[in-house]
Amino acid sequence: MYGLEAIQAHNGWAVAVVGITIVFTGLVVLSLIISQLHKVLDFISNPNKFEVFRPANVEPADKKDEPVEEVPSFTGAQMETARQYRMLARTLEDEFLLPKLLNLAVISGVDKPHANLGLLVRAGVITPDGQGFFQWNQDAFDRIIS
């Protein structure tokens, strides 16, 4: 069977109309929902319920403000030790345990390992992630050294 006859026999027109209608329905409704989504989210997040999802461009501002004020000044020797700690930290994973780093420092003969590690933590160069692990904050380090 060919031509219009085949189309008719297999219900071709109906299938085509149903098909295109469904596709349009789906995407039109989805576009309507999306277009309202950010308004709904703005409304919800006004009471600051979902602080977890901060918009990306707010973060840098947050970070910049904090550490600047509380940076202790470093002496030359302390800077040198900080550099040694940076080297050691690089040998660890991104999230590391403080005792592990300290242990490395002791083994490597870093000067006054405890005191200097404490200094780095206070200066925000080594920051806790709240779950027992610590991270190296390269930005803070750069501010201190240079």
Next chain:
Amino acid sequence: MYGLEAIQAHNGWAVAVVGITIVFTGLVVLSLIISQLHKVLDFISNPNKFEVFRPANVEPADKKDEPVEEVPSFTGAQMETARQYRMLARTLEDEFLLPKLLNLAVISGVDKPHANLGLLVRAGVITPDGQGFFQWNQDAFDRIIS
């Protein structure tokens, strides 16, 4: 069955001869074809039909010649902006869209974003890939800055 008898019974000699012959035939013919291949290719590529496959060591020469002559000179402020653009470009994928970069620059408060972006494009620091995407050319950037 063992020994020569087994070999004979299972047609061992014939299989071995056929086998080694086929292996040799295959590799001999292949080596003949290969040994002629580059001559054929040279012949074909004389009329410069297949520019797509350029031999690898020609490329650097190509690249070196072009951009040197057309580099506009940069003022100090322009260099600074170029550095900012480099930072922004790093946050994007290797192939990025120009409006996206421009948008970032506007948000980040880069000085005269449009004019400076145009400058970088003309200097070949940001190069089009011919399909709408752009790439950062670190070599060109280094030449301009240092």
Next chain:
Amino acid sequence: MYGLEAIQAHNGWAVAVVGITIVFTGLVVLSLIISQLHKVLDFISNPNKFEVFRPANVEPADKKDEPVEEVPSFTGAQMETARQYRMLARTLEDEFLLPKLLNLAVISGVDKPHANLGLLVRAGVITPDGQGFFQWNQDAFDRIIS
């Protein structure tokens, strides 16, 4: 069936006791073995049988001692050539063939490619892996250059 009756019927107490006993047996025996393991290993390695497994922190010491004494002094031109070789070596894989590097050097127009390559090998900047491949020793290079 529920409650104690069900537990009894399905032999619950016995299964639990057997289960926890096996788990304890396994881990207790394993912990005993482990606690003796390093003593056994120390005993075995006294006759230096398994030099292959050196404890990690011994290695740097080993490496430091050797090459210092045998480093030939480099002239300015030789340093420059060494830098060119470093660039070329970077384009190769970590383990590379010397002829390949030499070939690259010849193509790239490095000054006295053979002599300078020999110098780098003698200085331990390019070290053989004993199986025909060579590696770039960045530490040795740094000592020579800086």
Next chain:
Amino acid sequence: MDALFLEFFQNTGFYLCDYRYIIMIIIGCIFIYLGIAKHYEPLLLVPIGFGMLVGNIPIFKGLGLGIYESNSVLHYLYFGVTQGIYPPLIFLGIGAMTDFSTLLARPVLMLLGAAAQAGIFITFIGALALGFAPNEASAIGIIGGADGPTAIFLTAKLAPRLIGPIAVAAYSYMALVPVIQPPIMKLLTSREERLIRMEEPREVSKKEKVIFPIVAFLLCCFLAPAALPLLGMLCFGNLLKEAVVTERLAVAARNAIIDTATILLGLTVGASTQGDVFLTGSSVRIFVLGACSFAIATACGLLFAKLMNLFLKTKINPLLGAAGVSAVPDSARVVQHVGQQEDPTNFLLMHAMAPNVSGVIGSAIAAGVLWSLMA
């Protein structure tokens, strides 16, 4: 020994060869050439092209070499095609790569992705008219969806016999999008329309991006449950990407998983095109219908964009309609290219990504509808 040589010779490709294998090998080489030298969809044309070579080595039956012999290696790898497993895995990876920001910023552009799917259904009718059975006509129509994995998935479900020609047609025309679309785009739009600039899309928040795949999945699959395997994986991959905390899973999805699936799908689809079963009249008709469906889909997208402009206050550039056919990201690049021919400073690509990715969703829905109506 002579007998053995003769027997061996009678099993070589030189003895068993047939002109149709040679034709297919040449076509395979052309695919490889287009992929490597012309950069047309190389990630698909090269595997499919080499697969054509593999499938058209003249082999003797019985040893378990051919893709259609049940214990051959190729047959095991082909299983992922015939059962429709590779396409959802590829969609998982596509989801983990796709950024729906532009779509979220201007959802109205999603309608262009819907409009272009009309090409699917018009081609379906055409295929019926050319005498194909309804299930085959559906599989042929989906070529117009311009989405390889979707086409292979639907064909595997509805008309497995046609996987070879439909896959080859779909990928050929996707590769040829830069050739097919521009004339139609120029014909159906005026210079003024092509010069229209789109305004910068608004910034989209992280939350929106996370919620989108969930909402899109639930809505579309409630509407067309048969789109579940494709849309489920697409949205799942996208959620893994946008969630950030699941980045390592998204990395696996958009590297190891999609690349492996692409290699195996391409190779085996190519290998399924054995000359003696592939070179038939119906393959030729499928190719003709495929070309029409791309052209129609492009036209539908463009015309719908012009229709929308009658109602919209801020006009959209009707070229964007051509990106609705999917063929991600090639048709979006074509839009950019054609737009820049009129005004080199007009950057349409980012905007074209919106109809482009919604075209993927649209054709997955269309596949679901056709599957549920035909099965």
Next chain:
Amino acid sequence: MDALFLEFFQNTGFYLCDYRYIIMIIIGCIFIYLGIAKHYEPLLLVPIGFGMLVGNIPIFKGLGLGIYESNSVLHYLYFGVTQGIYPPLIFLGIGAMTDFSTLLARPVLMLLGAAAQAGIFITFIGALALGFAPNEASAIGIIGGADGPTAIFLTAKLAPRLIGPIAVAAYSYMALVPVIQPPIMKLLTSREERLIRMEEPREVSKKEKVIFPIVAFLLCCFLAPAALPLLGMLCFGNLLKEAVVTERLAVAARNAIIDTATILLGLTVGASTQGDVFLTGSSVRIFVLGACSFAIATACGLLFAKLMNLFLKTKINPLLGAAGVSAVPDSARVVQHVGQQEDPTNFLLMHAMAPNVSGVIGSAIAAGVLWSLMA
């Protein structure tokens, strides 16, 4: 055409929907929310959560869409769950990631990992008392092992019908470890005990690390051969890691392999929780028993640590006992956290890793024992 619309509408999710699907979709969204917003085990909660959405789209039977239909894509992917293939592959990756140094440095802490497995067997008895059959009770007990892959593996072997609820319970409570454990830890330990500092572990040699997986594997599998699939892969992965010369295989194990298995396992386990089969009384009882088993396991670990302190010269911090339940690395982090609440300069995490990883070995042995006794 009206008939066709009607037919299509009767196949949509809107028509087929049932309140139980909606409940499960909401639960799925909660899983996704907890994973993304609360960072609770995101690598598992997000795939399982999205899988719940996938599994609770109301679909019509017969097309081959549902996970329980034999030719659906989901069914093929689910095969790795029902046959217990994914869990060993995940263990391969875990082995290739885990550093057993702290365990090697102080093997006595391994006993804490044994003690916490008492939770498994006590829960087993409880499940019997609540009327579950012995094989089901075993699968429920293993939830207390706090090890997702182990739980899924054993359930697939002993009570495949319960994979959904047991997997969901196991992962839910593993995610909720930071909520469940601290009160029990504070209740069962005094302030003085929580202040105990652990001394630095000794340096462990490379040789020891290489030999450990071989010895551990041989010993444990001679003792409990049924632990072979899990422990074999765990130790194999660890050997690949510690051998150094096989680094590229270890990289594959801890990236492509584990991530792919995690994606597919999470998605399909989630999708197996279809509302109409999932929301039953037995699921509720499983959840209650699961919560108990975590609490009991934690208590057993803590109390055994206190018991050990009666005999040991150098006292250990009894909080470490809580890490014996596995739930790597979350319960070790909880130990660190609770310890730091008393003394911010007391770093217990590294020490807690020893009972933590030995808890994994312990629950794998327990699973082997239960499997061989029940099969």
Next chain:
Amino acid sequence: MDALFLEFFQNTGFYLCDYRYIIMIIIGCIFIYLGIAKHYEPLLLVPIGFGMLVGNIPIFKGLGLGIYESNSVLHYLYFGVTQGIYPPLIFLGIGAMTDFSTLLARPVLMLLGAAAQAGIFITFIGALALGFAPNEASAIGIIGGADGPTAIFLTAKLAPRLIGPIAVAAYSYMALVPVIQPPIMKLLTSREERLIRMEEPREVSKKEKVIFPIVAFLLCCFLAPAALPLLGMLCFGNLLKEAVVTERLAVAARNAIIDTATILLGLTVGASTQGDVFLTGSSVRIFVLGACSFAIATACGLLFAKLMNLFLKTKINPLLGAAGVSAVPDSARVVQHVGQQEDPTNFLLMHAMAPNVSGVIGSAIAAGVLWSLMA
């Protein structure tokens, strides 16, 4: 409870153990030791060695633990070995890693790769003489091809029962190439010959590299269609690499795919060597024949090189002939090593890669020939 303890004890490995398991476990440990401490082919000896441990844990039948039980995890993973699926996937990765430049620069060296395959056929005759059936003799002969995946593939097709011993023999001798080859090389060459320097190969163009896998594939598979699964994948992988535009697929092939296949193949091949079926007279004979085949192949390569020197104007260093046995890249390294013992400034390795990789092609053709003649 006592009964339960007894029952459990009777299922432990301690009770079920047999001296043959212990022997195999010791052999497994030796494999691991050689791999890790001696760096002999660690990527294969470590997985196979650990697999031997896994396969020789004495387990009770019926639970589905053993590799030969139809629903065990190991059995599912072993499927890729018995059906010959892993070897082609490994060849895909090898293709995507191999640089055929030196071969293209001096194609005459390819003959050395052909000559060394004589070892395969001579061993085949030897195996017939020792009483093996022709299909077994073929599988044993291919050990002399010095190519693990090829040997496993052919054995899986012709004599699946022998996969364990043949795989172990093949990989053992490949690992021992630095021990087996040098004495033969020194015996059959004079000092003057070993001092011959090879001239620098010419630069090879990109086009040649792209065309080579296509031509090599078509030619070899027309000649020996049964080589298709191995050569097809090898050439496909190489094309993906040389095409450059398909780099991401080549990356997947030479990382995720080959590493995963290697892990699973090594582990399951090792696990298939259960003491009670492995330690037989036929395994011993296979090992003896395997050693012979390596020695013969080396000798054939060397002697053919000397034969070629009678006709060539520019003499080649006959040591290169030893690299024709494949065992990539170990035998090429041996050539380099033996050459440098005479003249430390003579770099033969790069040149030895040409016969080395052509040996891979050669043994794949030989496998195809044997398969088609024996099946």
